[in-house]
Amino acid sequence: MRRFAELLDRLVLTPARNGKLRLLADYFKAVPDPDRGYALAALTGGLDFPSVKPAMLRALVSERMDEVLFAYSYDYVGDLAETISLVWPAPDVAEQDAPPLGTVVETLNRVSRSDAPTVMADLLDRLDPSARFALIKLATGGLRIGVSARLAKQALAAMGGKDIGEIEELWHGLDVPYEPLFAWLEGRAGKPESAARALFRPVMLAHPVGEGDLEKLDPTNYVAEWKWDGIRVQAVSEGGVKRLYSRTGDEISDAFPDLMDAIGEDIALDGELLVGDPREKTGSFSDLQQRLNRKSVSKRMLADYPVFMRCYDLLQRGDEDVRPRPFTERRALLHEVLPALDPRRFDLSPLVEFTDWAELEDRRSNPPHPVIEGVMLKRRDAAYLPGRPKGPWFKWKRDPFTVDAVLMYAQRGHGKRSSYYSDYTFGVWAGAEDDPQLVPVGKAYFGFTDEELKLIDKYVRDNTVERFGPVRSVRAEPGHGLVLEVAFEGLNRSTRHKSGVAMRFPRIARLRWDKPAAEADRIEALTALLAE
Amino acid sequence: MKPQDLLRPRPEGLYCPPGDFFIDPVRAVDRALITHGHADHARAGHRAVLATKETLDIMRLRYGNDFAETRQAAAYGERIGMGGVTVSFHPAGHVLGSAQIAVEAGGLRIVASGDYKRHVDATCAPFEPVRCDVFITEATFGLPVFVHPAPEIETARLIASLAQFPERAHIVGAYSLGKAQRVISLLRAGGHDAPILIHGALARISRYYQGQGIKLGRLEPATVEEGTATRAAGQVVVAPPSVLGDRWTRRFADPLSVFASGWMRIRQRAKQRGVELPLILSDHADWNELTATIRETGAGEVWVTHGREEALVRWCEINGIAARPLNLVGYEDEAE
Ligand SMILES: [Zn+2]
Numbered sequence: 001m002r003r004f005a006e007l008l009d010r011l012v013l014t015p016a017r018n019g020k021l022r023l024l025a026d027y028f029k030a031v032p033d034p035d036r037g038y039a040l041a042a043l044t045g046g047l048d049f050p051s052v053k054p055a056m057l058r059a060l061v062s063e064r065m066d067e068v069l070f071a072y073s074y075d076y077v078g079d080l081a082e083t084i085s086l087v088w089p090a091p092d093v094a095e096q097d098a099p100p101l102g103t104v105v106e107t108l109n110r111v112s113r114s115d116a117p118t119v120m121a122d123l124l125d126r127l128d129p130s131a132r133f134a135l136i137k138l139a140t141g142g143l144r145i146g147v148s149a150r151l152a153k154q155a156l157a158a159m160g161g162k163d164i165g166e167i168e169e170l171w172h173g174l175d176v177p178y179e180p181l182f183a184w185l186e187g188r189a190g191k192p193e194s195a196a197r198a199l200f201r202p203v204m205l206a207h208p209v210g211e212g213d214l215e216k217l218d219p220t221n222y223v224a225e226w227k228w229d230g231i232r233v234q235a236v237s238e239g240g241v242k243r244l245y246s247r248t249g250d251e252i253s254d255a256f257p258d259l260m261d262a263i264g265e266d267i268a269l270d271g272e273l274l275v276g277d278p279r280e281k282t283g284s285f286s287d288l289q290q291r292l293n294r295k296s297v298s299k300r301m302l303a304d305y306p307v308f309m310r311c312y313d314l315l316q317r318g319d320e321d322v323r324p325r326p327f328t329e330r331r332a333l334l335h336e337v338l339p340a341l342d343p344r345r346f347d348l349s350p351l352v353e354f355t356d357w358a359e360l361e362d363r364r365s366n367p368p369h370p371v372i373e374g375v376m377l378k379r380r381d382a383a384y385l386p387g388r389p390k391g392p393w394f395k396w397k398r399d400p401f402t403v404d405a406v407l408m409y410a411q412r413g414h415g416k417r418s419s420y421y422s423d424y425t426f427g428v429w430a431g432a433e434d435d436p437q438l439v440p441v442g443k444a445y446f447g448f449t450d451e452e453l454k455l456i457d458k459y460v461r462d463n464t465v466e467r468f469g470p471v472r473s474v475r476a477e478p479g480h481g482l483v484l485e486v487a488f489e490g491l492n493r494s495t496r497h498k499s500g501v502a503m504r505f506p507r508i509a510r511l512r513w514d515k516p517a518a519e520a521d522r523i524e525a526l527t528a529l530l531a532e
Numbered sequence: 533m534k535p536q537d538l539l540r541p542r543p544e545g546l547y548c549p550p551g552d553f554f555i556d557p558v559r560a561v562d563r564a565l566i567t568h569g570h571a572d573h574a575r576a577g578h579r580a581v582l583a584t585k586e587t588l589d590i591m592r593l594r595y596g597n598d599f600a601e602t603r604q605a606a607a608y609g610e611r612i613g614m615g616g617v618t619v620s621f622h623p624a625g626h627v628l629g630s631a632q633i634a635v636e637a638g639g640l641r642i643v644a645s646g647d648y649k650r651h652v653d654a655t656c657a658p659f660e661p662v663r664c665d666v667f668i669t670e671a672t673f674g675l676p677v678f679v680h681p682a683p684e685i686e687t688a689r690l691i692a693s694l695a696q697f698p699e700r701a702h703i704v705g706a707y708s709l710g711k712a713q714r715v716i717s718l719l720r721a722g723g724h725d726a727p728i729l730i731h732g733a734l735a736r737i738s739r740y741y742q743g744q745g746i747k748l749g750r751l752e753p754a755t756v757e758e759g760t761a762t763r764a765a766g767q768v769v770v771a772p773p774s775v776l777g778d779r780w781t782r783r784f785a786d787p788l789s790v791f792a793s794g795w796m797r798i799r800q801r802a803k804q805r806g807v808e809l810p811l812i813l814s815d816h817a818d819w820n821e822l823t824a825t826i827r828e829t830g831a832g833e834v835w836v837t838h839g840r841e842e843a844l845v846r847w848c849e850i851n852g853i854a855a856r857p858l859n860l861v862g863y864e865d866e867a868e
Binding site for chain 1: 675676677678679681689696697777778779780781782786787789797798799800802803804806807808809810840842843846847850
């Protein structure tokens with residue numbers, strides 16, 4: 001439990017992705033089974049202990065210490081789990097009596113609601129404060145440490161020298177505490193055979209079209225299709241088991257019962273999840289957002305924002321894994337299978353006709369629908385390969401939108417950048433032409449070079465108006481201010497932002513030292529971009 | 533004699549009317565008794581100063597030779613008459629030369645603890661409990677949440693991180709008097725023999741500690757030119773806490789910020805400061821040390837000062853000891 005607690009403490013405070021990966025991989029290497037497997041389950045959200053509730057822990061503490069002293073402590077610390085972990089009056093128990101993570105998880109798995117208080121108290125007595133904190137967070141399901149399931153899988157891949165695709169493909173067929181997985185990663189056993197059904201297939205991804213890429217490609221080898229602005233999903237059905245996965249292999253079936261009901265038998269489809277009715281209307285990304293990150297879905301939500309899947313590819317038909325077949329064959333099979341599915345829930349993503357790159361460029365720049373964000377190029381003869389192989393698939397996105405905005409606030413970065421003001425809030429002009437005011441429209445913290453970062457940092461320090469903790473407000477008036485050319489992928493309506501708009505993926509495209517702040521864009525330039 | 537006739541708070545600091553002196557006054561006064569060399573306790577400009585020899589030396593290093601008109605050194609345990617009262621200095625275990633000050637008159641003894649701790653510290657004499665009627669205790673970490681772990685466990689985590697992240701410079705923020713030298717001494721005891729780089733602000737004090745026979749191993753100046761030298765990958769750089777996240781750290785290889793402080797017990801504190809590796813290491817007593825010390829002094833009355841007075845007063849109440857907050861101003865220890 002000590003090692004696990006230390007890992008959590010370090011992960012929370014380590015901002016860099018590589019640092020997190022190293023902490024995770026080192027932990028998986030050093031810690032034996034089954035503890036590491038339980039840790040993996042804890043990090044990927046695979047554990048749930050309904051018998052332990054925060055109120056119960058609160059009661060346990062009040063049996064053990066003065067209420068007033070607890071109140072002072074809680075007031076100071078601010079987090080209940082942390083306060084309890086720190087003030088818990090632990091009797092002197094030898095270090096070696098501390099239970100390992102595996103024992104803790106197995107104990108919590110078995111415990112009934114009525115025994116839970118005694119069992120938790122006994123565990124807390126045997127742990128140090130950091131491990132007590134880990135225990136409480138683990139038991140009450142509040143483990144928030146900035147590690148995604150994908151990052152944990154990436155660490156496993158690094159540890160075993162495997163491709164993350166292989167791990168994602170296996171993942172849903174594995175059980176806690178993952179001993180066969182670790183045995184395979186350590187080269188002590190073969191790849192785990194999975195008996196589970198409807199597993200995830202690692203997704204094939206595309207490279208962006210770079211400078212000069214197209215000149216080297218023969219257009220006759222490629223087909224093009226629209227790239228839709230929804231979320232990439234995989235729908236799998238096998239032996240009566242149906243699952244919907246995100247691009248990274250996380251299961252999201254529960255959030256989309258409307259789609260799940262319509263998936264046919266023994267099939268695996270790759271496509272884009274969108275809102276609307278494919279026969280009539282394809283909704284915007286803002287509409288789709290209504291359906292994302294929800295645990296349960298109301299009837300009203302299902303009626304107002306129905307989802308459907310616009311299919312790009314076929315991975316499995318009946319017993320046949322069709323991924324090794326060329327794209328054109330898979331596409332032909334997709335044509336055959338789709339008519340059997342509910343047309344309100346599934347349709348085919350149309351191809352884009354073109355003879356040369358110039359013609360395709362023209363179509364890309366004038367897409368027939370606002371929810372298209374570019375075109376995909378797929379080699380006719382390419383198999384469906386996991387990961388991002390160079391060559392068979394390209395994405396050619398619509399050019400980003402840009403706006404000239406004025407720097408308003410700057411905040412200190414994290415990790416490497418903690419000594420720099422590297423997170424920028426910028427605004428555009430609003431209000432009367434002769435008395436314009438800046439309204440913030442977004443925040444960006446990348447897109448500039450290290451050299452440019454130093455220059456902006458200096459500008460921020462030299463032009464600070466006010467400081468609030470790690471944030472500085474920067475002089476920003478029509479006659480004085482730094483203009484940033486901000487690129488972004490799209491714009492959503494937002495009630496949370498004063499400006500009424502929220503940018504998608506904003507980044508700093510250029511520093512416009514040359515441009516007077518008064519000539520930055522006005523809010524109308526953005527609101528005009530909102531569809532409808 | 534009533535306790536408040538022997539010692540009482542005044543705006544300048546704790547005052548003894550019969551002896552006509554102040555303890556750790558925050559403004560210049562005629563006669564000052566100084567518990568230890570930290571800036572919030574030891575200020576320049578008093579006419580006469582009485583302190584341990586080490587504290588006088590440290591004040592001289594900080595403020596120059598004329599930090600006071602007259603200076604008198606007190607040995608630990610030596611009884612010194614001051615007007616109608618007797619004073620004596622006793623080890624406080626806080627930093628080199630730190631002392632508690634006992635003030636006695638008419639059969640009444642009050643001990644002012646100054647800053648103190650009970651954890652073992654190889655860089656200074658250990659705290660000695662002194663029986664007294666009134667104990668004036670600090671309360672920097674006067675909340676049950678503050679329980680400092682064994683210091684060697686904390687520095688072992690730093691040593692492990694050097695091996696795990698050998699490409700990064702480990703910048704340790706540590707108070708320049710006491711904490712910095714203690715961290716270095718603990719690293720040495722933990723088997724870390726490599727040269728340690730130190731910020732210029734630590735140089736003179738560290739040299740003084742070494743002159744007093746405290747083993748700190750090889751120390752090198754960290755103030756290399758930007759972009760030159762090794763940039764300290766895999767090395768320990770010790771600097772004042774204020775430089776963490778500052779431009780000064782940019783000269784080092786992918787700096788990993790470490791903060792050695794009792795405040796690091798609280799996760800949010802570490803997070804707010806962008807600390808990646810918090811070391812819970814304090815030169816102040818934690819909750820258990822505070823309460824154990826109060827009992828050991830046998831004091832029937834406790835005055836609580838600088839820190840979280842209310843919780844310690846509450847603890848005394850529960851345990852049948854008369855207690856009140858002293859509300860002295862001017863002492864703060866955010867960087868501790
Ligand atoms: Zn001090």
